[in-house]
Amino acid sequence: MSSRKVVKSVPVMDMTPFVDVTLLILMFFIMATKFKPPEPVPIKTPNSVSSQPMPDNNAVVIGIDKDDKVYFTIQSEKDPQKAWDIIVRASEARGMPVPMELAKKYQSGDVIGFPFSQLQGYLKLPRDQALKAPQPGIPVKDSASSELFYWIGAAKQVFAGETLKYLIKGDNGSKYPAFAAVIDALKRNDEQKYNLVTMPESVPVGTDLYKERLGSERDVRSKKAAGSN
């Protein structure tokens, strides 16, 4: 009937280019991913237009969660001895000393949210349990019994002569009094400069800062153009 034979083509697609691209994307994501350390307390920080990167060494983080509990974290990956010294000194200053062997169980970046009276018990816990243990928070509310004061004092002593950043990482929902109590503890240690941890946000169009950033970008571009000519 039909004069022409219908050519049956097998629907095979060459997947190779597709696989190439997908592998590249995969590699990109593997490289770009930085796994978050396990956080026993989730803190959702507010946004700001600030563009300074957060330092991750030589810093102490004072966290405030949504229930206004306060946590203390020492970031000293390069020299863990400093973190242990801070624990020992702070607990000594409070009159409830923690021996150095126990303090050595602390790892840089771990969150401490215990009053000194429960600190030993927490450090004695095996690591997998310690990360899951519910934390009552460091007492700060009353400035006379604020234990954060001792933590900051100890950190200041241990990091004397070096730059130490005080990072305040508050949750969106935390109330102002908790933040004021943290500031109060810092002020009593004669510390007036802090950094608030935020997530980046774009600058609203048309504002003064927007114009300034636009202007400085144009300056850089025109300088580059002038350099290339």
Added chain:
Amino acid sequence: MASVEESPVQGKKGPGVKKAKKLSTRIDMTPFVDVILLLIIFFVFTTTMSSPTTMDLNMPKDTDKKDEETKIKQSGALNILLGKDDALFYYEGELDATASNFKSASFSEIRDVIINKKKDVMSRYVTDPACEAKAIAEKKSIDDACRQKDFFVVIKPTDDATYKNVVDILDEMTINKVARYALVKPFPTELDLVKVSEGAGATAPPATN
């Protein structure tokens, strides 16, 4: 070498010689692609692209001595009170006896208030050559160091304000390039006004302090 020479004999075509079955060199990529796509989806979801940033906050030293306190001109002062549920209240200069200049605003409106007040203060600026010379010597912008030197924003968060409100309003200072601002405790009279304005008049608990 010798063995290579021999091989063509076997490949001779003939009626009785069975053709060696040619195996296809293609591999089915589909399962491979499936797995890779799953991995990509996993990494896309776990990646947090934006790393946290920090913003500077400098607080003044607490002092009991009156003469060490920072003095601000009432004409250039803008007081912002942070209330409950993201509510904002503001007044310019000194609070009237009748509180007629005590106004409420939202976070989207406050930017215009700040910008207008800043413009207003800057328009009243009388050229101060000494200050401008100092600003140039210190490589500061004349706008920040001199023209708006009388402009001062006083931020007063009440106990009901959230941390987010504080950061947002501090951010507003950065956005509008306000050079002088401070976090201050509100006065009792202001707290009362906030309570009244929040419309909690009937259910307001008695003031604790």
